[in-house]
Amino acid sequence: MSRHLDDHELASAxxxxxxxxxxxxxxxxxxxxRRSVNLFLDHVENRRRAMEExxxxxxxxxxKVLDRLPYSSAAPLAVRRRWLSPLLAAAATxxxxxxxxxxxxxxxxxxxxxxxxxxxIEEILAQAESLLAEDGIPDFDVLDNITxxxxxxxxxxxxx
Amino acid sequence: xxxxxRHQPPLDEKELVDSAKGGDREAFGVLVTRHQRRVWLVxxxxxxxxxxxxxxxxxxxKAYTRLDAFDGxxxxxxxxxxxxxxxxxxxxxxxxxxxxxxxxxxxxxxxxTLDIPDERAGPEEQARQRQTISRLKEAEQGLSDRQRxxxxxxxxxxxxxxxxxxxxxxxxxxxxxxxxxxxxxxRRELGDIR
Numbered sequence: 001m002s003r004h005l006d007d008h009e010l011a012s013a014x015x016x017x018x019x020x021x022x023x024x025x026x027x028x029x030x031x032x033x034r035r036s037v038n039l040f041l042d043h044v045e046n047r048r049r050a051m052e053e054x055x056x057x058x059x060x061x062x063x064k065v066l067d068r069l070p071y072s073s074a075a076p077l078a079v080r081r082r083w084l085s086p087l088l089a090a091a092a093t094x095x096x097x098x099x100x101x102x103x104x105x106x107x108x109x110x111x112x113x114x115x116x117x118x119x120x121i122e123e124i125l126a127q128a129e130s131l132l133a134e135d136g137i138p139d140f141d142v143l144d145n146i147t148x149x150x151x152x153x154x155x156x157x158x159x160x
Numbered sequence: 161x162x163x164x165x166r167h168q169p170p171l172d173e174k175e176l177v178d179s180a181k182g183g184d185r186e187a188f189g190v191l192v193t194r195h196q197r198r199v200w201l202v203x204x205x206x207x208x209x210x211x212x213x214x215x216x217x218x219x220x221x222k223a224y225t226r227l228d229a230f231d232g233x234x235x236x237x238x239x240x241x242x243x244x245x246x247x248x249x250x251x252x253x254x255x256x257x258x259x260x261x262x263x264x265x266x267x268x269x270x271x272x273t274l275d276i277p278d279e280r281a282g283p284e285e286q287a288r289q290r291q292t293i294s295r296l297k298e299a300e301q302g303l304s305d306r307q308r309x310x311x312x313x314x315x316x317x318x319x320x321x322x323x324x325x326x327x328x329x330x331x332x333x334x335x336x337x338x339x340x341x342x343x344x345x346x347r348r349e350l351g352d353i354r
Binding site: 007008010011012014015016017040042043044046047048050051054055056058061062064065066068069070071 | 183185188189192193196197200201204209212213216217220221224225289292293295296297314315316318320321336339340342343344346347348350
C-alpha cells in the first residue's frame with residue numbers, strides 16, 4: 001500500500017477538493033485515512049444537524065413570503081423605472097448645471113458682463129431724436145427761430 | 161359534476177421564472193418551495209438563527225421584485241443565493257451603522273439550541289457530540305472572515321465549490337484555497353490529525 005495521506009491531502013479530502021487519482025485510490029483502500037477524514041466530517045455534520053433543528057416550518061415560511069409579495073412582480077418596477085429614469089436624468093442635469101455654475105462662480109474670475117447689443121443704443125438715440133423733434137428744448141426756442149442769414153447779418157455787421 | 165381544472169404551475173425552472181416574471185405568484189411559490197431551505201441556511205450563516213427567517217423572507221421578496229434582472233446566465237439557485245448574501249451583508253452593515261451589537265456577524269449566536277446533539281445517540285455520545293460542536297464553533301472563530309464564510313457555505317449551507325464561487329463572484333480556485341486552509345486549521349484545532 002502507498003504512503004498515507006498527509007495533513008494537506010486529508011484536509012483536501014475532507015473539504016471535497018479532488019485528489020490526485022493515486023491518492024484517491026489510497027484513501028479508498030486505507031481505513032486509517034478514511035477514519036481521519038470521517039472524524040472531521042462527523043463533527044461538521046453534528047453541527048450542521050444542530051442548525052437543521054433551527055429551521056422554520058417551511059409551509060409557514062412560504063406563506064409569509066407570498067403574503068408580502070407585491071401584487072405584480074417585475075412589471076410595476078419596470079414601469080416605475082421607465083418614468084423614474086428620465087426624471088433622475090433631469091434632476092442630475094440640473095444638479096450638474098447648478099453645481100458647475102457655483103464652482104465657476106466660486107473659483108473662477110468674476111464673470112465678464114455680457115455687452116449690451118448695439119441696437120439698443122441706436123434705439124435710444126432714435127427715441128431721443130424723435131423727442132427732440134417733437135418738443136424743443138425749453139429756453140432754446142429763440143435759437144430755433146434764428147436762421148443762418150440772421151446770424152451772418154448780426155455778426156457780420158459787428159465785425160466790420 | 162365536472163370541476164374546472166386547477167391551474168398547474170410549470171415544473172421547469174425556466175418556465176417557472178418566466179411565469180413569475182409575468183406576475184404568476186403560484187409559479188414563484190414553487191420556486192420559493194424549491195429554494196427557501198438553501199436561502200434560509202445561507203442567511204443563517206451570516207445573521208444567525210434569530211434573524212435568518214426575516215432575512216431569508218426579505219431576500220426571496222427581493223428576488224421576486226427583481227426577476228426582470230434575472231437573465232438566466234446563472235442558475236436561479238445561484239442568483240437567489242447571491243441576493244440572500246447581499247441582503248444579509250446589508251443587514252449587517254446597517255446594524256454596524258446603528259451601533260448595534262454585531263454578535264451575529266459571523267452567524268454564530270451562541271444559542272443553546274445550536275448544541276442540540278443527535279437524540280438517537282446515548283447520553284455519553286450526546287455529551288461527546290455537544291462537546292465537539294462547542295469546540296468546532298470555537299475553532300471557527302479562529303478562521304479569517306473569508307475562510308469562515310466559505311467553510312460555512314460549503315458545509316452548513318451545503319453548497320458545492322462552483323456554487324460558492326459564483327455566489328461570491330470569485331474563482332473556484334480561490335474557494336478551494338480558502339476552504340483547504342479552513343479545514344486544515346480546524347482539523348488541527350480539533351486534534352483530528354493522526
